[in-house]
Amino acid sequence: MRAEKMEFKNGDYSLNSQANFNFQLNRMIMWDGGELADIEEISPLIKDSSSWKQNLISIGDKAISEGRTKEAIAYYRMSEFFMYDGDPDKEKYYTLASDLFYEYYGEYFEDGTVVRYFVPFEDIVLPVMYAKAKGGRKDIILLHGGNDSYFEEFFFPMLYFSENGYDVYLFEGPGQGGVMRKQGKHFIYQWERPVKAILDFFKLDEVTIIGASLGGMLAPRAAALEKRIHRVIAWSVFTNFMDILISTQPMGTRKILKILFKLRMKSVINFVFNLKMKKGDELVKWGLMHGMYAYESRTPYEYLDKMNRYQIMDVASLIDQDMLIIGANRDHFIDYRIVGQEIDALKNVRSLTVRIFTDKENAGAHCNVGNAGLVFNTMINWIEAIKNK
Known part of the structure; x- marks a missing residue:
């Protein structure tokens, strides 16, 4: 179903006393299509991974019974988040959420707004979504997530960049989404390998790469060793995992x-x-x-x-592109103050910009989930400023 108007939610809610549960519940609302009222109903019931799974499946089933597919996609997908290896429901609910996603948003693919590709890489394929720039193309963006991402989560960010004049290639690499869950390809720290495969396949050059969360290490790592990348946005402070x-x-x-x-x-x-x-x-x-x-x-x-292999400190001196680092002052995973170590290590960058968003902007959580629109506009403004200087 095509959205009438692309809007990003703005807010930061106190939903659970445990920091990671609270963050993931906010993420579900802000990024994944969940509704605050649904989440508020179950959030006090979530005490551990078992109660997380039970309650998320429950509201997913309720949403489906009420014809609210968009919300069900969010709940089924995130029910899998705290299911651990060996749980037979892990792949089941990942697959269910994925199937519902491509059915619900099928119009975008049918009319060519978004084109899906599968890029050969070693013994697997890398799934890629491509959205063509509206109007004159300003730049080419490679967009990817991090440690626990699935690329459907970045569907509307991809479309937003496209509407603002960017060709966008959104992809999953080893360890992410269906590449790991369906194809069995686990994480590699040499992110330049899947990036090279995508650049080669589409014959791309002079691109901007954006990596979220762990992608804040993976994207700079790729840039250190792949010079077809001209600009790097590390969408999280990241030194050594x-x-x-x-x-x-x-x-x-x-x-x-x-x-x-x-x-x-x-x-x-x-x-x-x-x-x-x-x-x-x-x-x-x-x-x-x-x-x-x-x-x-x-x-x-x-x-x-x-x-210890997942770090940029050992390749930081090889990064000679323009770089933007985005952090958050209330990140429960990463102390933003370690950005000083990162700045000191990036001795050869062409230019370096650091933006730490805050809770006063509803953007103080990991990857600034409470105010995505502000972050995307910051990225766009930075790219245009760098390209026009």
């Missing part, structure tokens, strides 16, 4: 963990994190369970050790 993962722990715990990693004390580290999961730390549980699934790790130690 392992440091970010343990940053939610008290300072004393962080110091001890770093010592244990240096000494490679695997059994102790596994014991510490398994204990935290057993004690009901849902943020730690989700981080580890999703992480071990998405990054093919058998233990917490193996997962965290792999995360």
Whole structure:
């Protein structure tokens, strides 16, 4: 169903006492098509991953019975978010949400507003949605998500950039959406590999790449090694994934963990994190369970050790393009103040702009979910300023 007018919601709601549940509930409303009234009804009932799944499926079923497909897509998709590897419902509800999405928004594909491609990459294909610039083309954008994204979530951002004069190639890479869930291709830190495949397939050059969340590391990493990228937007402050993962722990715990990693004390580290999961730390549980699934790790130690590869600090000196870093002052995943380390490491960029959005703008949460319109307009203004200078 075609939207009559493209609008991005603006707001920041206190819905759950646990930071990650609260963020994901806001994300569901702001980005995914959920309704505040539905979410407010179930948010007090969500205490853990099991109650998350149960209540999201319940309101998804209710929405379907009432003919509210747009909302059902959001609820079914996000019900899968806290289902862990081995749950037979994980693929079921991902598939259901995806099928409903392409049926509901079918008009966009039927009339050619959006064209779907499948780009060969190693032993799989990368799904790509393409939206052609309206009017004269100002630039070419490659757009992708991060650690837990699916590319349908960026459908309307893609269309918004298109309406403002940009050719947009929205894609999923290894570890994301159906590439992982359907094709079994897990994350790789060498993001330049899937990016190269897309640039080669469409014969693109002089592009702007935008990466959200973990994409704030993946996109700059690709730019460091792929010079057909001329501009980089890191839609999250991102230095080293392992440091970010343990940053939610008290300072004393962080110091001890770093010592244990240096000494490679695997059994102790596994014991510490398994204990935290057993004690009901849902943020730690989700981080580890999703992480071990998405990054093919058998233990917490193996997962965290792999995360050391997901960083821009070791390639920062190779980034010589124009770069915009976007952060958030109330990000529950990432302390925006580490942006100083990133700035210091980016010694050879052509230009560097940093914009930290705040809760006063309803944009202080991770990836600024409360005020997406403001963020997209900031990106557009930056691209045009860089290209016209």
